[in-house]
Amino acid sequence: MRMVDIIAKKRDGKELSTEEIRFLVDGYTNGSIPDYQMSAWAMAVLFRGMTPRETGDLTMAMAESGEQLDLTSIPGVKVDKHSTGGVGDKTTLVVAPLVAAAGIPVAKMSGRGLGHSGGTIDKLESFAGFQVERTREQFLQQVRDIGVAVIGQSGNLTPADKKLYALRDVTATVEAVPLIASSIMSKKIAAGADAILLDVKVGKGAFMKTLEEAETLARAMVDIGSQVGRRTVAVISDMNQPLGFAVGNALEVKEAIETLAGNGPKDLTELALAIGARMLMLGGLASSVDEGRGRLEEIIASGKAVDKLAQMVQAQGGDKHDVYEPDRLPKAGLTAQVTAKQDGYLAGIDAETVGHASVVLGAGRLTKEMPIDLAVGIVLHKKRGDQVRAGEPLATLHANDERLLQNALQEMDEAFAYSSEQPPEQPLIYKIVE
Ligand code: URA
Numbered sequence: 400m401r402m403v404d405i406i407a408k409k410r411d412g413k414e415l416s417t418e419e420i421r422f423l424v425d426g427y428t429n430g431s432i433p434d435y436q437m438s439a440w441a442m443a444v445l446f447r448g449m450t451p452r453e454t455g456d457l458t459m460a461m462a463e464s465g466e467q468l469d470l471t472s473i474p475g476v477k478v479d480k481h482s483t484g485g486v487g488d489k490t491t492l493v494v495a496p497l498v499a500a501a502g503i504p505v506a507k508m509s510g511r512g513l514g515h516s517g518g519t520i521d522k523l524e525s526f527a528g529f530q531v532e533r534t535r536e537q538f539l540q541q542v543r544d545i546g547v548a549v550i551g552q553s554g555n556l557t558p559a560d561k562k563l564y565a566l567r568d569v570t571a572t573v574e575a576v577p578l579i580a581s582s583i584m585s586k587k588i589a590a591g592a593d594a595i596l597l598d599v600k601v602g603k604g605a606f607m608k609t610l611e612e613a614e615t616l617a618r619a620m621v622d623i624g625s626q627v628g629r630r631t632v633a634v635i636s637d638m639n640q641p642l643g644f645a646v647g648n649a650l651e652v653k654e655a656i657e658t659l660a661g662n663g664p665k666d667l668t669e670l671a672l673a674i675g676a677r678m679l680m681l682g683g684l685a686s687s688v689d690e691g692r693g694r695l696e697e698i699i700a701s702g703k704a705v706d707k708l709a710q711m712v713q714a715q716g717g718d719k720h721d722v723y724e725p726d727r728l729p730k731a732g733l734t735a736q737v738t739a740k741q742d743g744y745l746a747g748i749d750a751e752t753v754g755h756a757s758v759v760l761g762a763g764r765l766t767k768e769m770p771i772d773l774a775v776g777i778v779l780h781k782k783r784g785d786q787v788r789a790g791e792p793l794a795t796l797h798a799n800d801e802r803l804l805q806n807a808l809q810e811m812d813e814a815f816a817y818s819s820e821q822p823p824e825q826p827l828i829y830k831i832v833e
Contacts (some may be wrong), residue, residue: 402426402436417456424460424474428559434566441563454619455626457577461585464559464781468506468535470591473542475504476682479592480674481583483607483616484516485600486754487641491519491549492655492679493663493671496707499547501675502696503682504789506542507549508556508590509801512763512771515604515754517651520551521523525728525773526650526717533715545710556589580619587629594630594681596674597621601829602639604750610635610829616788617832632677633832636670637825640748640783647762647776650797656725659704666782672696729774731797733804737811739787746818747783753794756810756817760798772799777811784822 400422408415423440426432449457470477478498482488491509495806499505509519520531531551533541541548560582567573587595589653596622601613617633624631643664645654657663658671676691685691698704709719721727757763761772781787793815798804 400412401635402432402440404596404719405435406440406443409440409447412452415453420673421460424457424464424559427562428464431740437563437566438570438572440573441570441578443606444577445572450465451619451622451626454577455623457622458581458584458588459627460510461557461559461563461581462588465555465557465589467589468556468591470506470539470542470593471831472539473504473506475502476593477506477591477676478503478594478644479507479587479590480596480598480678481587481743482598483583483600483605483760485638485642486516486604486750486757487599487643487651488517488638489522489645490598490667490674490701491520491665492522492652492708493658494675495547495549496711497671497695497698497704498675498678498682499652499681499711500703500707501694502684503543503548503549503678506538506591507547507551510552511767513767514765515758517646517648517763519549521771521773522648522651522655523549523715525652526712526721528716528718529712530716538588541714545707545714547707547711548715549711549752552586557585560585562712569587571603576615576619579616580623584620584623584631588627592629595632596678596681597631597633598670598674599633599635600638600776601635602637603751604641604754605613605638614830614832617830621832630681631682631833632675633663634670634677635830635832636828638750639825641750641753642670644779644782645776646753646757646779647760647797648771648773649730650776650778652728653725656705656722659699659708660702661699669827677831692751731772731774731776731799733798733801735796735798735804735808736792737794737796737808737815738817739789739791739793739817741789742818743787743817743819744821745781745783745785745787745793745815746822747816748779748781749814749816752810752814753777753779756796756807756814759807759810760796760803761800775799777807781825783825786821787817
């Protein structure tokens, strides 16, 4: 087999065989196929696309390119969750303990934040002493013992994806839907998932800016799931404004704890229940969304959801008291408010701008190596559609550096849009793809 023939075949819009796809993934991983040939192939995919069968084959070849996690020692259907990323998206912090308390084993690997969107692993480090690195056996044992563990991505998982993603980043081929879909799904499959719940974010603060794009990606990933025998459901949810009120690490953890206790923001609670209920269905513990939601609402009301998070924090080296007394979490020394410029309604809160402002404060990173400040961030006081009066506080910025605070305040100036009439309600969940 020759890579040049595979490139030409894709260039001409033909379907590659399973063997050809395996050849190119294996060859790229072991270095026998050079970057320039892989770049040409990725560009051909961008223009020509891939069939569902090809995309499924690419996903499995990448999933099998390195180590794979074997979760079979954990009884039950292991349902993983993945978000395409957003601002204030602390859903995993709520959903993981919540569905674990309902009986779904959650053995989850999460990522760190990059750019304007945050990452679960950074947020969890707000608990002093919390270990995001565990040995494979510690990770599996914790899930067998308490039903939940959330750790950073470890080991040599999907090296083909790591290499290809870095190449796509510098060859203008990130946008190819089959490549995004196989990149995400290969990581979930290598991490041992039996079933997968995808939260595909759409809007100004998301990777996918339009509903059409989000739906295309969701459909491609759900199709891969059925090609490779992993039940997959995608929820397409709004990321035009931040999710909940809090943006920043410890601030988001605090809001997630409030949500697990039943006192969270409406949108975050709604999304967590919608996702959690479908995870229960994927795991065979509920036969309808309503039944799943009912179970989860009972668990929240009973206090078991908060207890499950406390157990997880304790098991991973933190102190469970930080969950019951969230005022013990890191706190910033300075605060300043953004106030409304006029009377009227909030027509929008630009998630990307809020995300950038929180990065300016130090809550996020622009390069992989940048240190972050767990205490800083932004707490909104209003959401889209709310009535406001000129001078009323719209958000509080939490900072540890006066200069950064001033810079972030300047950024936040652009975050709010006003209207004289109440804007039409925007859905939180646009569509379920299954
Ligand atoms: N996230 C991923 O993991 N892969 C992509 O290709 C895009 C987003």
